[in-house]
Amino acid sequence: MAPWPRRPRLVAGNWKMNRTAEEAVALARQIVEAVRGAPPCEVVLCPPYTALESVRAVVRGTPLRLGGQNLHPEPRGPHTGEISGPMLVALGCQFAIVGHSERRRDMHEDDALVARKLRAALRHGLAPIVCVGETVEEREQGHTPEVLARQVAAAYTGLASEDALATVLAYEPVWAIGTGRVATPEQAEEAHRLVRDTLDRAVGAGVGARATVLYGGSVTAENAASLFAKDEVDGALVGGASLEAEGFVRIAAAAGR
Ligand code: PGA
Numbered sequence: 001m002a003p004w005p006r007r008p009r010l011v012a013g014n015w016k017m018n019r020t021a022e023e024a025v026a027l028a029r030q031i032v033e034a035v036r037g038a039p040p041c042e043v044v045l046c047p048p049y050t051a052l053e054s055v056r057a058v059v060r061g062t063p064l065r066l067g068g069q070n071l072h073p074e075p076r077g078p079h080t081g082e083i084s085g086p087m088l089v090a091l092g093c094q095f096a097i098v099g100h101s102e103r104r105r106d107m108h109e110d111d112a113l114v115a116r117k118l119r120a121a122l123r124h125g126l127a128p129i130v131c132v133g134e135t136v137e138e139r140e141q142g143h144t145p146e147v148l149a150r151q152v153a154a155a156y157t158g159l160a161s162e163d164a165l166a167t168v169l170a171y172e173p174v175w176a177i178g179t180g181r182v183a184t185p186e187q188a189e190e191a192h193r194l195v196r197d198t199l200d201r202a203v204g205a206g207v208g209a210r211a212t213v214l215y216g217g218s219v220t221a222e223n224a225a226s227l228f229a230k231d232e233v234d235g236a237l238v239g240g241a242s243l244e245a246e247g248f249v250r251i252a253a254a255a256g257r
Pocket of ligand 1: 014172176177178179180216217218219237238239240241
């Protein structure tokens with residue numbers, strides 16, 4: 001598979017626990033059709049596991065890429081209900097979302113587990129999309145900088161810079177996910193700077209400036225352009241708005257540069 005360029009504009013659709021395989025095929029076909037073979041930026045679809053194989057058949061031969069929504073740190077073994085890096089790779093995935101706040105909340109994933117998953121993804125040749133972000137309480141109490149620094153440092157400390165640059169980060173304030181309450185471009189910009197500064201400290205000087213950092217949380221076709229107008233914002237991780245082809249492709253078009 002062709003390597004993807006450094007710091008590309010990237011828009012990933014996280015379909016979460018939505019769409020049966022049949023419904024996913026219909027959505028993927030609409031997206032392929034709307035993009036018409038020439039996506040304006042890197043576009044990654046992350047359907048549920050049960051739809052990966054059928055969506056793969058739809059995106060084969062197009063520039064659209066496929067990602068898993070999670071992976072287990074181990075390659076195989078007695079882990080009922082889990083999915084491994086090699087399984088995702090075998091289904092044509094090039095990406096895997098790691099540390100999404102819904103999994104941190106629902107499955108009690110902590111920083112240490114997220115760090116293991118990040119490394120597992122890299123080991124298997126997947127680009128992890130590593131999610132970090134503060135809760136509303138943390139923001140209101142002024143703890144956003146330390147929360148982001150803690151999450152990024154825990155995930156990245158000890159990585160070689162080339163490994164860190166093979167990942168994608170996503171700043172996803174928990175209070176913005178699925179709420180319709182999008183961060184302002186200035187809030188995103190400030191948080192992305194914090195993320196990049198922490199990467200410099202955790203991995204090495206200059207890594208932050210070269211890392212791809214997405215914003216996620218209530219991104220829509222209407223607000224995407226104002227977020228992408230900030231140099232710090234390299235694209236978006238999109239939930240709800242990725243379930244509707246036309247709006248999702250408009251977000252990708254806004255990210256193109
Ligand atoms: P949302 O989800 O776009 O529906 O807010 C974003 C995400 O969870 O990645």
